[in-house]
Amino acid sequence: MINKHSPLPIYYQLEQGIKEMIEKGQLKPGEMIPSERELAETYDISRMTVRQAINNLVNDGYLVRKRGKGTFVAATKIEQPLKGLTSFSEDMRARGMEPGTKVLDFNIVPASAALAQLLDVREGADLYEIRRVRLADGLPMALETSYIPCSIVPDLTREIVSGSVYEFIEKDVGLSIRSAVQVLEASVARKMEAELLQVKEGAPVLLLQRRSYLDDGRPLEVVKSVYRGDRYKFTIEMERSK
Amino acid sequence: MINKHSPLPIYYQLEQGIKEMIEKGQLKPGEMIPSERELAETYDISRMTVRQAINNLVNDGYLVRKRGKGTFVAATKIEQPLKGLTSFSEDMRARGMEPGTKVLDFNIVPASAALAQLLDVREGADLYEIRRVRLADGLPMALETSYIPCSIVPDLTREIVSGSVYEFIEKDVGLSIRSAVQVLEASVARKMEAELLQVKEGAPVLLLQRRSYLDDGRPLEVVKSVYRGDRYKFTIEMERSK
DNA sequence: AATATATAGTGGTCTAGACAACTAGATAAC
């Protein structure tokens, strides 16, 4: 595994060797690797050199050190392509429920001053206004009102809107969403909302406003949602970007 | 800058010292820092110890090494130290309000099965249980109950807890938080909560549960908070990691 | 049986060197 006369640094050879064993499954998650002293003796190198190799693998998330116990293969990294940036449909499927949609309204309306600012269009510009009841396993989960500039997605139809708009935009229009800002807030259901969500007036609801941005930075959409407080929890993972 | 008899490791002291100089602007982007040998001689420590400090700062993006030339302060470190991963105190200050704290309870309790699993400790292990009313500009904003393994932060006191625990942990204990998982949910205030938050029973509240992880992956803390729905909105920015 | 205490093994920190690889500038040779 280690060739002392290779031009490659020893720590690097060891690092790659261990990484390979992890990727090939010869070292499994949770398994302890040989101790630093043992590795040093095995390959007749200094412990500090072993540490340099292990340090790199720890930084890359392959290994986890536990003082007094040993060094272990890290639990498999979770792949999260768009951490929390899921559409309603994806969100529900991830929760093991079948998403559904009932379109209440599908209109083209002029942008109000507030919406114009949020979507970066002129006041009065054409916007789709889409009001939908979102279902999970057939039961109402949320009430959604979204606004999208007609200029960005010219050929939206009521049919498309009864499915996943995001999927349409990514697959057929060829635009992709890069980022979003969400604001969450607790409230209670008003009469109209309560009826549509099939809960009692005054029941807890989660208000969610999301603004999505395209890859080029243009705002794509503003969505205001009212989620049933008894059925929906919003989970978000945050990580310090190194 | 370096105290050899401090319980804090030498490399850490040096690391913090350099980081501070960068953050205060005493070392400017592009500027070369003293060479490793020079630092070692100045503080009468080993060069390997200096390297450990510098390595960490390079990994964190504060410094850039250039072989044969020197080590330089990195160009504009992107400021997103903990996007959304802020403590209550930071959160309130960012909103232009002055944070405050009233400690209701500060006990050591045995870990329940559920908490033991969340915090990765044995059932029955000692945990701090900290119950606090969090104030913003003197008015109640949230009710917080947090659990921290005593094994990780052995010397927590009621005094510390009346300020920012995160700041204490980062600055004095020398641990830093890498990631967190938060779950948000809408609910209504129960009687006890309503009294402490000074709202009516049944008023909307935002329930927030956060689990924080340290750099080494160990869970540090589980916090369950009840925020006043009329005063608090939770904002989160999400970005597709390329 | 419950509780201290020792012990072996682990990673964490640190030393005082060494030589290699690289950069930049000064100096010498052409």
Add this chain to the structure above:
DNA sequence: GTTATCTAGTTGTCTAGACCACTATATATT
């Protein structure tokens, strides 16, 4: 002048130890 060479200074790699802090287990002690 141009080119090659030397030289001082830098980071990169590596050694062979040392002691500390922590964990788990085995062993006395009570």
